[in-house]
Amino acid sequence: MAVDYATLKKGGFMRQKQKNHFSLRLSVVGGQVSASQLAAITKVAEKYGRGYIHLTSRQGIEIPFIRLEDIDEVKEALAEGGASPGVCGPRVRTITACQGSAVCPNGCIETEELAQELNRRYFGKELPHKFKFGITGCQNNCLKAEENDLGIKGGVRVSWLQEKCISCGICAKVCREKAIRIEDGNIEIDRGKCNYCGRCAFSCPTDAYETAPGYLLSFGGLFGNKISKGVTVLPFVEDQDTLFRICDAALEFFKENAVPGERFKFTIDRVGREKLDETLWSAFEGN
Amino acid sequence: MVDAAYTPTEKVDITDVVCPVTFVKTKVALEELEDGQILQVHLNDGEPVQNVPRSVKDEGHQVLKLKDNEDGTYELYIRKVGD
Numbered sequence: 423m424a425v426d427y428a429t430l431k432k433g434g435f436m437r438q439k440q441k442n443h444f445s446l447r448l449s450v451v452g453g454q455v456s457a458s459q460l461a462a463i464t465k466v467a468e469k470y471g472r473g474y475i476h477l478t479s480r481q482g483i484e485i486p487f488i489r490l491e492d493i494d495e496v497k498e499a500l501a502e503g504g505a506s507p508g509v510c511g512p513r514v515r516t517i518t519a520c521q522g523s524a525v526c527p528n529g530c531i532e533t534e535e536l537a538q539e540l541n542r543r544y545f546g547k548e549l550p551h552k553f554k555f556g557i558t559g560c561q562n563n564c565l566k567a568e569e570n571d572l573g574i575k576g577g578v579r580v581s582w583l584q585e586k587c588i589s590c591g592i593c594a595k596v597c598r599e600k601a602i603r604i605e606d607g608n609i610e611i612d613r614g615k616c617n618y619c620g621r622c623a624f625s626c627p628t629d630a631y632e633t634a635p636g637y638l639l640s641f642g643g644l645f646g647n648k649i650s651k652g653v654t655v656l657p658f659v660e661d662q663d664t665l666f667r668i669c670d671a672a673l674e675f676f677k678e679n680a681v682p683g684e685r686f687k688f689t690i691d692r693v694g695r696e697k698l699d700e701t702l703w704s705a706f707e708g709n
Numbered sequence: 710m711v712d713a714a715y716t717p718t719e720k721v722d723i724t725d726v727v728c729p730v731t732f733v734k735t736k737v738a739l740e741e742l743e744d745g746q747i748l749q750v751h752l753n754d755g756e757p758v759q760n761v762p763r764s765v766k767d768e769g770h771q772v773l774k775l776k777d778n779e780d781g782t783y784e785l786y787i788r789k790v791g792d
Contacts, residue, residue, distance in 0.1 A: 527767060590775035596759045625763040627772030 425490065434507030435493065438486065445476065445486040446496065449508040449545075452519035452537030452557070453481035462503020470496050480554070481518045482508060512682070514544040514553045514673075522559035522576065523635075529559035530620050531576030531635045536662075543666065544673065550680035550689075553673065554643075561619040566645075568652040571686040572672055573640035574665070577618025578633035579658060582609045586630035593622035593631070618658055636660040641672060641698065642687040650687045655699050656706050664706060671705035672698075715773050715786045717749035718742055723761070724753050724782060731757045732764045735787075739770060742789040747773070750785040758783055 427437055434447040448463065455463075463483060467475050472487045488496055500506060508516060517540045520526065522533025540555055547553075558565035559576040567573030587609065594602040594609075601615035602622060618638065623631035637659040643652030659665050672686075675698055680689040690698050721738040723731045731752065738748055752761055762772050765787055773786040 588774060590762075590772070591777065592758070592762050592772075592775055595754075596763070625759075625766070627762060627766055 428511075430493075431510050432513075434509055435488070436484065436510060440487070442490045443486075444488045444490065444493075445484045446471075446488045447478070447508040447510060448483045448485070448500070449506045449516070450482050451517055451541045451545075452534050453521075454534060454537075455483065456504065458503050459505040460503075462500050462505050465503075466496055466499050469499070480516050480556075482516050509546045512549055512551045514547040514549065514555065517541050517545065517555045517557070518565055518570075519557040520559045520565040522557075526559055528562055528620075528624070529576065530578045530618070530633075531557075531559055531637065533557045533559050533576070536574070539662075539666075540669070544669070547673065549673070549677055550682045551685050553676065553686065555669075561617055567638075568640045568643045569645040570643050570652060571641070571676075572669060573643055573652045575638040575640070576635060577638055577658060578620040578623060578635050579618060579660065580611065580616070580620065580623050581632045581634075582611065583630045583632055584608075586628045588628055588630075590627060592625050592627065596621045596625045634660060637665050639665075639668060641702070642690045644685050644687050648685075648687075653695075655695075656702055659706065664708070667708070668702060668705045671701050675701050715747050715749075717786065718746040720749045720751065722751040723757060724751055728756055728760060731761055735761055735765065736768070739765075739768075739787065739789050744789055744792055746789050748787045748789065750787065752783050752785055754781045754783065758785075761785065 435444040436447055438445055467473055467485050470488050470492045471485045476484045476486055478484060517537045519533040519537040522531055523529030524532060537557055554570040555572050556565050556567050556570035557574045558567045567575040589607050591604055594604050599615045599617050601612040603610045620633060623633045638654055639656055640652030640654045644650050676686050676689060679693045719738055721734060723734045726734055735750055752758055766772055770790045771788040773788055776784040
């Protein structure tokens with residue numbers, strides 16, 4: 423029987439140079455792997471692979487040297503530990519994420535649950551070409567949001583609470599965008615300059631800033647044969663319903679307009695950025 | 710507006726060191742104090758004033774005041790919280 427490599431690839435089995443061997447890509451969401459998954463992965467790597475794993479550039483795990491005849495047993499062994507194969511090919515890929523506000527002192531948004539939710543909504547969705555989501559919790563951009571077809575960067579909208587302020591001036595000192603001006607004990611925030619990094623609020627000794635988390639989105643990034651930085655077109659997105667509406671619209675736009683084998687960036691270039699912007703703005707405004 | 714004259718128990722000068730020793734020196738000085746006592750830190754503009762107050766806050770101490778000496782240095786007043 424002929425081997426259906428396309429189906430195997432779709433199911434995360436990456437064909438190796440070595441005949442009948444596959445590097446098995448696992449499903450990892452937001453870079454989080456549980457100890458029980460690791461135990462199952464260890465077992466599989468030792469029994470069916472060559473006793474090691476490979477960490478991919480997008481927070482994935484691959485187990486190299488899995489033999490074709492072992493594929494079903496491997497899937498079963500992984501499932502016992504709650505691990506499963508990932509995907510490759512023209513579809514929504516691994517959702518990557520940093521640890522976000524749950525763990526990181528700089529994190530502006532919760533990232534783990536968001537990665538899980540995006541995964542539930544979109545993982546494996548069939549598209550004209552690969553499509554990558556990446557979530558980074560703040561302006562430090564550890565997760566490199568703009569490399570992705572759709573990058574999500576966390577931020578906070580700050581509001582000054584006059585009654586708590588001791589006019590120490592630390593917020594103006596730490597602001598890298600020079601968006602804060604203090605005059606006669608009053609703080610003025612230049613909203614055009616503010617990049618939502620939250621440093622003012624995090625540094626404030628008396629918590630005289632209220633923070634509301636939200637998202638800065640970039641579209642059309644890629645970092646392979648061609649390199650392009652995703653572009654931000656929308657204002658700060660302050661709720662998840664709007665975020666998902668925009669994600670839906672972007673994926674739909676890609677599905678409708680891309681020719682097979684064309685990355686999002688080139689679809690945007692070919693069809694016209696203004697057409698995408700119109701779609702995104704409409705989703706942003708709730709239509 | 711909170712404003713009061715804070716009388717420090719100890720003073721430390723961190724203008725002669727750079728990050729991360731600025732914070733280490735501050736932390737060591739705080740360790741010598743009792744809960745509620747006040748430390749006065751003499752620090753430079755730029756990186757120290759951007760990072761030391763936040764690190765002190767993250768450690769759970771209370772930043773009381775930052776005084777600009779208008780010569781490129783500041784006085785930071787910290788109340789120690791905890792033992």
